[in-house]
Amino acid sequence: MFERVKKAIALRLGRISTEQLNIEACIRQGMKVGRNCHGLGAATIDYAHCWLIEIGDNVTFAPQVYLLAHDASTKRHLDYTKIAKIVIEDGAFIGARALIMPGVTVGKNAIVAAGSIVTKSVPExxxxxxxxxxxxxxxxxxxxxxxxxxxxxxxxxxxxxxGRRISPDMCRQMSDQLINGSVGYVK
Structure with a gap:
């Protein structure tokens, strides 16, 4: 409770941006973010599945990057949504308005050009x-x-x-199960 009040005061004083609060919410929900990460506040993060997103150290995001860990194209037909992890490894650069799709790993020191739609993993x-x-x-x-x-x-x-208040343990379990590009499905 005290931390929430402290953050609200800091926000009013202009010390914490709403972007930082959104990132903090994703991290609390299970998203992993390494050290020295730049530009993540200007990205759109799939909050509904943010625990399936892992970002390494020294990663740079240009403005308006989109990290999408789910694909609801199967929902209407199968009553399940496809989900998979996104892993951005150390030293990667993701250009402006790039879209990283579910199941993609961007390798160490890889560069994704602006406007790219990444549906397959990018080698180191x-x-x-x-x-x-x-x-x-x-x-x-x-x-x-x-x-x-x-x-x-x-x-x-x-x-x-x-929507059903997935627990932190369940977030970790799902993230641990969906490794190496494996795909799952959620109702």
Whole structure:
């Protein structure tokens, strides 16, 4: 209680930005952020799944980066939303308005150019750029693929969501289960 009052006073005095408070809320919810991270306050963080986001040391974010750890394209058809971790390793640079999608790891000292939509992991020390939107499959084939994946993936009911007040232990458990690009599904 005292900490909340102290932060409210500091905010009124202009010592803590609302961006810092948002980052602090994500960290309290389980997001991991290393030392010497720059620009995260100007990023949009997927608060609903922020415990699936891990950011290393000496990472720089340009303005309006979007970190998205969920993909609700499966929700209407399967009643589950696809979720996966985002890992930004030490020394990475993420350019302005880049979108990092679920299941992506940006390797150490990698650079993601401004405006990039990153759907696949970026190897250590590499530079990536662009958006190559192209037809991948039919909606039917996409839903069928995920329905099959659900048979051997971690499934989480509504209790594993912010709306149902997911516990810190559950956040850690989900994060520990969704490693190395593995995908889960949440109601």
């Amino acid at each position: 020390g590499m530079v990536v750029a662009g958006n190559q939107a192209r037809v991948l499959s039919t909606t039917e084939a996409y839903i069928q693929k995920h329905q099959e994946k659900m048979g051997h993936s971690d499934l989480y009911d509504e209790n594993w969501t912010i």
